[in-house]
Amino acid sequence: MKDTQAAINRLHIIVDGLLIIGAYMLTFPLRFYVLPYVFKFMALAPGERFYSFARYLLNLFPLVPGYLIIYNICGLYKPRRTHKVFKTIGSLIEANLLGIFYFSFLIFIQKQSDISRWFYISFGIINVIFGIIYRLLSSRIFSLMRRKGKNLRHVLLVGFSPSAQSYIDRINANPEWGYRIFGILDDEPDGAVKDCGITFCGTISKLEEIINENMIDEIVVTLNVEEYKKLGKIVRICEKTGVHTKFIPDYNNVVSSVPALEDLGGLPVINIRNVPLSNFFNASVKRVSDLLLGTIALLVFAIPMGVIALLIKCTSKGPVIFSQVRVGLSGKEFKMYKFRSMRVQDEESEKKEWTTKADKRVTGIGKIIRKTSLDELPQLFNVLRGDMSLVGPRPERPQFVEQFKEEIPRYMIKHQVRPGMTGWAQINGFRGDTSIRGRIDHDLYYIENWSIWFDLKILFLTIFKGFINKNAY
Numbered sequence: 001m002k003d004t005q006a007a008i009n010r011l012h013i014i015v016d017g018l019l020i021i022g023a024y025m026l027t028f029p030l031r032f033y034v035l036p037y038v039f040k041f042m043a044l045a046p047g048e049r050f051y052s053f054a055r056y057l058l059n060l061f062p063l064v065p066g067y068l069i070i071y072n073i074c075g076l077y078k079p080r081r082t083h084k085v086f087k088t089i090g091s092l093i094e095a096n097l098l099g100i101f102y103f104s105f106l107i108f109i110q111k112q113s114d115i116s117r118w119f120y121i122s123f124g125i126i127n128v129i130f131g132i133i134y135r136l137l138s139s140r141i142f143s144l145m146r147r148k149g150k151n152l153r154h155v156l157l158v159g160f161s162p163s164a165q166s167y168i169d170r171i172n173a174n175p176e177w178g179y180r181i182f183g184i185l186d187d188e189p190d191g192a193v194k195d196c197g198i199t200f201c202g203t204i205s206k207l208e209e210i211i212n213e214n215m216i217d218e219i220v221v222t223l224n225v226e227e228y229k230k231l232g233k234i235v236r237i238c239e240k241t242g243v244h245t246k247f248i249p250d251y252n253n254v255v256s257s258v259p260a261l262e263d264l265g266g267l268p269v270i271n272i273r274n275v276p277l278s279n280f281f282n283a284s285v286k287r288v289s290d291l292l293l294g295t296i297a298l299l300v301f302a303i304p305m306g307v308i309a310l311l312i313k314c315t316s317k318g319p320v321i322f323s324q325v326r327v328g329l330s331g332k333e334f335k336m337y338k339f340r341s342m343r344v345q346d347e348e349s350e351k352k353e354w355t356t357k358a359d360k361r362v363t364g365i366g367k368i369i370r371k372t373s374l375d376e377l378p379q380l381f382n383v384l385r386g387d388m389s390l391v392g393p394r395p396e397r398p399q400f401v402e403q404f405k406e407e408i409p410r411y412m413i414k415h416q417v418r419p420g421m422t423g424w425a426q427i428n429g430f431r432g433d434t435s436i437r438g439r440i441d442h443d444l445y446y447i448e449n450w451s452i453w454f455d456l457k458i459l460f461l462t463i464f465k466g467f468i469n470k471n472a473y
Helices: 002-038 053-057 060-073 085-109 117-147 162-173 204-213 225-241 280-300 302-315 347-351 364-371 379-385 398-407 411-416 436-448 452-466
Strands: 153-158 179-185 200-202 218-221 244-247 260-264 267-271 321-327 333-339 389-391 420-422
Touching: 002 053, 002 060, 002 117, 060 085, 085 117, 085 452, 153 162, 153 204, 162 179, 179 204, 200 204, 204 225, 218 225, 225 244, 280 302, 280 379, 280 389, 280 452, 302 333, 302 364, 321 398, 333 379, 379 420, 389 452, 398 411, 411 436, 420 452
Parallel strands: 153 179, 153 218, 179 200, 218 244, 389 420
Antiparallel strands: 260 267, 321 333
């Protein structure tokens, strides 16, 4: 299997190299013979000439290896069996943005001032398109192969704990990952071990024997916390046999899904909770994107918001905008704005309950704007003010926060980031009168795995999943 994975990586590198060359060569006729007729601003000025095709080809020699190095730095050649293809595409776009800077640097040091700037911008776009098509196709092909029992990695589990069962469930639910569990070793097998659907191979003492007699690609250690004293011996056996070893801790309900390690004078220290947005640079990038995209969204929706406001004013008594106290970043309260979708009621009555299906308080216009989430549009002002973000966990009312923080473990972690107009939980159906635990699980996944690409993915999916939702009453 190691040889197979190495061959796959070499294939990716070769194909990427060919795609870069193909995109570069295609860019020349497009830039100088096609695009100027479509986009007049790309046309050459009278009397202006461009370098010959042969001159442009000279840049390919440093360009291709440079791009491949950048691709490797961005992790495009790491095994990505369990990664969503969207993450790979995000890494590809990131690599090509860096590649454009690299291309610009090449032109600068060679003093090629007459190289068309539109040429390398066009090249970058075409190269991204080629790369996305290739990765979508290869991902589909490998998924089909693995479902048919090819390109598999054979895994041996050592120890049985709740984390072992979670691992088995995920492997069984995702055959496209290409993992096949060979068996499980455990010193104190009980009914759960024998009923988990995996072959029981004996006690942990048989580990070295089984590795030597079978084709095992990975060892996954899933011991109970009480058995961690055996971990050192297990790792020594695995390293002696040269088998790749992974460790799944039996305290996933405590440690972040993406734990951050610190080096304390050679002593590894695990941060219990990894929050990428606690980093100043990440938080700044997110805030700038909120201001930019929030302003654009406000301009785009200005007319629809005006129409909605007029309809509300004409069809029911009361203010157009409804404000409600919610809990946001660092547990601070703020007023969140919405278009009013219910009859006016006193504050105490409004605090008593959530909105439910067929709620009699909802107005006729309110039913429409709630179902389509158009009532949320005034929260764009909250985004610009800094109370909220475009993407993040949905904020809750103070009385429910007090209730849930006692009932639901890790609930308050959501207040380590700004709340959002939309979020990972919302596009997965957890909004309105749905499972709070399910919502928190999705919020925590977002908080621990934040990236600007993840935000863009959620915003994109909101168009298809977030506006109209059966749980929005």
